[in-house]
Amino acid sequence: MFNYAPLSTHFARKGSNTIFMYHGIDSDGSNRFNTRHTSKIDFEKQLIYLKKTSNILTLEDFFQEKFINGKPNVSITFDDGYLNNYTNAKPLLEKYEVPATVFVTGINRTEDHFLWADFVDAIHLTNQNEVLIGDQVYQKINGIYTNTIGQSIYYYIKNVRANYTFKQLIYSQFPNVHDFLNLPENRELSQLMNDDQIVSLSQSPFVQIGSHGFYHNNLNKILLKDATHELKASKEYLEGLVNYEINTIGYPDGAYTDEVKDAAEKVGFNYQLATDHYQNSETDRSDKRIMNRKGIYNCDSWGNQLIL
Ligand SMILES: [Zn+2]
Incomplete structure (x- = not known):
């Protein structure tokens, strides 16, 4: 296409x-x-x-x-x-x-092995309606996890808490996403x-x-x-x-x-x-x-x- x-x-x-x-x-x-x-x-x-x-x-x-x-x-x-x-x-x-x-x-x-953007993209492929990152609840709105003041995870990571410590917190909270990105069919897109x-x-x-x-x-x-x-x-x-x-x-x-x-x-x-x-x-x-x-x-x- x-x-x-x-x-x-x-x-x-x-x-x-x-x-x-x-x-x-x-x-x-x-x-x-x-x-x-x-x-x-x-x-x-x-x-x-x-x-x-x-x-x-x-x-x-x-x-x-x-x-x-x-x-x-x-x-x-x-x-x-x-x-x-x-x-x-x-x-x-x-x-x-x-x-x-x-x-x-x-x-x-x-x-952590993965780029944060790929990791967060993969979080979005989970079926949860909401996820907890640090002390913030993100609800899935139009396919994007968004916090209570309307900031997407992407926005928050890029603009609000842009240091690596916060990214590490996210990596540690989703061990299943590591496994998902390591699946043979996903490795070509994430390795x-x-x-x-x-x-x-x-x-x-x-x-x-x-x-x-x-x-x-x-x-x-x-x-x-x-x-x-x-x-x-x-x-x-x-x-x-x-x-x-x-x-x-x-x-x-x-x-x-x-x-x-x-x-x-x-x-x-x-x-x-x-x-x-x-x-x-x-x-x-x-x-x-x-x-x-x-x-x-x-x-x-x-x-x-x-x-x-
Ligand atoms: Zn880049």
Whole structure:
């Protein structure tokens, strides 16, 4: 259902430059948890299409504007560090000799193993009418668990208690969700790369590893000192695995502030990426340290989404 060929008119506007953001590449484009996984078949078609129509650059070259005039210039990125990036995306990137950057967290080093967003998506697949998280009751309203003042769990985690301690509380309260995410049919959508897989992926001549924060916290909603600590922890962790400097960051949930950008630059992240929109479009647009990305989601034809 997502295999439509894009219309050639979508590429009528020459010279557009776009960084694309993928998440997972799975076997069949499942929307069971969320819309963040693209099927292998669609991804291969998209690579063939972009290769034919566009100039595909590494992220560093894109930031340095090594563009070709008269063609769309694009760069490809992946967020979250799913194992399926290693098993499904890497072989296709190598087959078509397309460069990409994969932004990885440090979650596989924690006891929790799963990204909080996948974990919360899976909580929503349970049949309970209400769940208790910490001291708050969440009732399922239109399919989303919502507290008594109308905040969804997602909102609460991103904006109200955005530190990792609260996420750990959630992980500990739902042991059945760990089991669910570990079921063979769910692993492809939830498993993250371990250290060895990150190392192996980094050795591909077509893949660069970048930071996606350590805990996938929304860095605009935690204390600056905690955000700085997380940035450093992520950089140290990844540089302990790969044999080059980690100087790119795709902000988790696209969340940052001007102060976080400064802190990230001081830590050594020269190339920073937003998600779908800038946090502060006035200052970010002219800020050479940060660029925006266009997310590819499994809820629209990819022809529509690859408009350049
Ligand atoms: Zn993410």
